[in-house]
Amino acid sequence: MKAVVWGCRGSLAAPGADTIRYGGNTSCIELGLAEGPPVVVDAGTGIRLLGLELASSEGPIHLCLTHLHMDHLEGLGFFVPLWQPERELHIWGPASPVDGLMERIARYLSPPLFPVELSDVPARLTFHDVPDGEFELGSARVRAEPVAHRGPTVGYRFEEAGTVLTYIPDHEPYLGVEPEEAEPAWISGFALAEGADLLMHDAQYFEHEYPNHVGWGHSSVAHAVSFGRTANVRKLVLFHHDPLHTDEQLDALGARARELWGEDGVPPELAREGTTLQVGATSRLTAS
């Protein structure tokens, strides 16, 4: 299994000279599975370029949304397969106690926020609330569970041939509790991440920034490292970079993560747009 990072910026797209190395597009990754249709996770602005690549393919595409905040949805209207009449597009996302997934997505894909109604989209769309328990996408077994973030939000655990990729881009697992006091069974997202070969996890803030953002649904770098350590993941990749953080600041965030992680095991890295993560024993990150 591999994951291609098409966007790893959080909150707001942040293109520019200061963000060129880590990238400015918002959340989107593409899973490379041994078998089955393409699986895309989140529809931030990174999905636009991916859509151009997938446009020449045929067959169904699965899009798994963690939640419907704009930085995870805003690229959907610019995803070329959405505008292909013969395309079958399955959209998975968290259930809400009030409206269905289609109705909630239609709030964005409709005037005045968007020029075209969702009902006018030519692709054949099917909306799925993520089920309790596991489901299959191609050769992967998938599990989605609610995680601590504002509004209905899930994280995903993809398992294929004994390797596990966990993706929790927006997550505040230590809201109101210190990491050293939290028992695993009582940590949001723990079961999704436990023993993963690769964990892509929110690390939006430096430790000194976090106190001003408690309850916003994101992690400090220290919280991300604690979560990865407690869940015994093989490799931690930090995700959802703050739009105000420059490449140099993100270099410092990565260095801080490696310092907190310590000497043993595989040191954490920051996700970079345009790179491919090989999920397995070594969980390599390579430029694609």
Next chain:
Amino acid sequence: MVERTAQKSLPLILAREFASNVATPLTILDEEGTLVFFNEPAERLIGRTHAELGDLSEEEWRARFTTERLDGSPVAIDETPTAVALRHRRPAHETLVYTMLDGQRRTLSVTAIPMLERGQELAGVVVVFWEAGQG
């Protein structure tokens, strides 16, 4: 095959963190009625700490607390606010006399609120205690 950790549901996790950070006496039960947490203000009313007691199944905690109405009449097991919230998934409130684990008899106003998950399944119950006569 590696056995994975049995994780609590997100509403239960968030309820416990909430209870840990307020001065209102609160207890948290899971969907099966097991008493999985009570906060420090509740410890003062219950007479023991959660660390001392650990988790208590519904059968266990029912056996440890005696409950009666203000006139001294007994309360049927299924009529306490907690039981109503668990069995019927609706909030319930009543003022009752409890004999606590330290032997103290306390008159408590009790409000039990079911927590329903997004699919409307019961995730657990939050129980608020207030000592009658307190401001």
